[in-house]
Amino acid sequence: MNRVLKDFANSSRSTTGSGFFDGDLIACEMAIKMSKSQKRKLVRYDIIPVSLFQYLAKSNVIKECDIPKEAKTKGWFLDFLRFYPYPNEEARSVGEYLFRAMLTADYPFLARSFAKGDYVWKRLLERWRVQRSIKENG
Numbered sequence: 001m002n003r004v005l006k007d008f009a010n011s012s013r014s015t016t017g018s019g020f021f022d023g024d025l026i027a028c029e030m031a032i033k034m035s036k037s038q039k040r041k042l043v044r045y046d047i048i049p050v051s052l053f054q055y056l057a058k059s060n061v062i063k064e065c066d067i068p069k070e071a072k073t074k075g076w077f078l079d080f081l082r083f084y085p086y087p088n089e090e091a092r093s094v095g096e097y098l099f100r101a102m103l104t105a106d107y108p109f110l111a112r113s114f115a116k117g118d119y120v121w122k123r124l125l126e127r128w129r130v131q132r133s134i135k136e137n138g
Helices: 003-013 027-034 036-045 051-058 074-081 089-108 110-117 120-137
Strands: none
Touching: 003 027, 003 036, 003 051, 003 089, 027 051, 074 089, 089 110
């Protein structure tokens, strides 16, 4: 089971959240709404309950109208986080952070890939500028 999803489910047991959601009272409130069967499906099959989408809506990451009516798979949820048209830059940042945290929890070797990818565009732009200056001057 994914560490982030497990921390969301465990947030219902405490008043201050658990792990990834430590100190997040909205996560505690939404996790308490999960039924026993929803927690079991989350643990056994990685089925994302609607309460996690409600948490994202209450945290102003997604819009209320975009909450699905039924539970979704983890793969669908990751695609949702990655390609959702967020209303602002802050919401996009939170969604991308949650996406990366879920991926690196399942595949730890990706943590290095994400860190390297942050600087790829910077290097490409520097190379392009150098090549352009050589063409202009030479």
